[in-house]
Amino acid sequence: MYYIAMVDAEKCSQHKCNICTLYCPEANTLMFDKAKNTSWVDVDRCKGCALCVYVCSDLLNRGCISMVMAQAKEA
């Protein structure tokens, strides 16, 4: 089990802001899909720091990202 960020695409796509992606400390982890107007998380790369949650919820008051427990993939 590990802790990862998950974007609510339906909520996020209403804002079209792309701001959280600027703050993720991991490369190619929190990205923006221009076609769908939503950010998304590469679950295998997310380190669970929750910085993106702070940006979307506390700074922007949008609440589109939450931290969830995920099962590790079978090797």
Ligand code: SF4
């Ligand atoms: S900051 Fe929030 S609303 Fe903006 S792109 Fe990220 S998840 Fe979506």
Ligand code: SF4
């Ligand atoms: S929890 Fe941290 S590593 Fe994961 S997507 Fe958010 S900012 Fe990036």
